[in-house]
Amino acid sequence: MLYVSSVLPYAGKSMVALGLGLKFREDGHDVVYMKPLCVNPMVMPSGELVDEDVQLLADALEMEEPLPLVCPVIFSADLRNRALQGRVDREELMRKVEEAYKALSREGRVVILGGARELSQGRMVGLSDPxxxxxxxxxxxxxxxxTDDLHIDSVLAAKEMLGDLLLGVVLNCIPEGREAYAKEMVAPFLESQGVPVLGVIPRDPVLASISVGEIAEALEGEVLCEGEGLDTLVESFLVGAMRVESALRYFRRAQNAAVVVGGDRADIQLAAIEAGLKALVLTGNLYPSHTVLIKASERGVPVILVKEDTYTTVERLDEVMGRARLREPKKRKRAAELVKGxxxxxxxxxGLGLS
Structure with a gap:
């Protein structure tokens, strides 16, 4: 049984769990994913609350188990309030997790447990990952x-807390130019401190990307033109706040990028479409001209209109990019490739006793 956890949120737990799950299946193992503590609940069509990660991994791993069984405890505001008031039976909650696990486990099956946002979350109700x-x-x-050396202390502190429970650590999302440092300096040091380093994964532009649909959802934007589809992936964002001559050169150097630009800058919008950018995010709730929408439709470029100004929109997009999800098949395939490689x-x- 494998428990995928992290010291800090948005570390890449779902990606590693998914990649390992697919690899285990490829090698002939029966695999099931379980998230004991649901921290990102979403409402299913049935009205049931299920963690978003559970739905994504259950789909990717072709699981048939009832999703509420896979996600037995919802870490809701109500549960947290009851904990603060001393009205939570921790042992009862742990039994609920145990019963769900027993129902999911069977001889020869590999159970992958997904951690909460971070190692200590859930401790107030007795359901932290450790x-x-x-x-x-x-x-x-x-x-x-x-991202930097400061993370090493967090990993060492986790090692001290977990003891023999720790299988090892995966260093994920290594910035460009830092991979050799992570492999040749950081990994050997952690190994010398008793922390097995079981992988070093560079930052991957595909996994760091988000879809046009996710952009519209996160910004509460209005889709004026779907272009080639809301599942189009965007790897970076450019700000269209320059003269059109400079913008064309700037845009043509970008790959799989979207532009954030004021809704009244038709010149920049047309330059972005001409340069082949993946999407337009128009700010200030200013509708574009008819010419822009026609050109975007002809070139298959999605157009999203948002209420906020350009600065606020870019800030929100930075936050969203830092917690990109694995919704698209292209991302799931890439996760499997990175884990295998x-x-x-x-x-x-x-370490897990598998063959």
Whole structure:
């Protein structure tokens, strides 16, 4: 049994869990995903609350189990309030998790447990990742979104807290130009401190991308033109706040980018369409000209209109890009490729007792 956790939120747990799950299946194992504590609830058509990660991984792993069973405890505001008032039976909640696990597990099946946002979340109700892992006998694989040396202390502190529960750590989303440093300096140091480094994954533009539909949803924008579809992936954003001559050169150097520009800048909008950018995000609730919409439709470029100004829109998009999801098949395929190519699968299989 494998528990995929992290010290900080948005480290890439779902990507690693998905990639490993697909690899286990490829090697002939029966695999099921479970998220004991639902921290990102979404309402299903049936009216039931299920964690977003559960739905994504259950679909990718072709699971047939009832989703509420896979996500037994909802970490709702009501549950947190009752905990603060001393009205939560922690043992009852843990039993609920245990019962769900027993119902999902069977001989020969690999159960992958998905952690909460971070290692300690859920402790107020007795359901933090370490508490659940200890109760169920799971090994914890930490995923760390490595950006600088300050993360090393967090990993070492987690090692001290987890002890033998820790299977190892995966250093994820290594910035460009830092991969050699992570492999040649950071990984050996962590190994010397008793932390097995089971993978080093570079930042990947496909996994870091978000779809046009996600952009519209996050910004509460109005889709004026769908273009080639709301599942079109955007890897970066450009700000259209320059003269049109400069904009054309700027845009043509970009790959898989969208432009954030005022709704009244028809010249920049047409330049972005001409340069082949993936989408237009028009700010200030200013509708574009008819000419812009016709050109966008002809070239298949989605157009989204948002109420906020350009600065606020860019800030919100930066936040969204930092927690991109695995909704698109292209991302799921890429996650599987990275896990197979960047993780030490031999050590992971040995640590879990798999062949």
């Amino acid at each position: 508490e659940i892992a200890l109760r169920l006998g799971a090994r914890i694989l930490l995923v760390d979104r490595f 960047c993780l030490d699968l031999g050590r992971i299989y040995k």
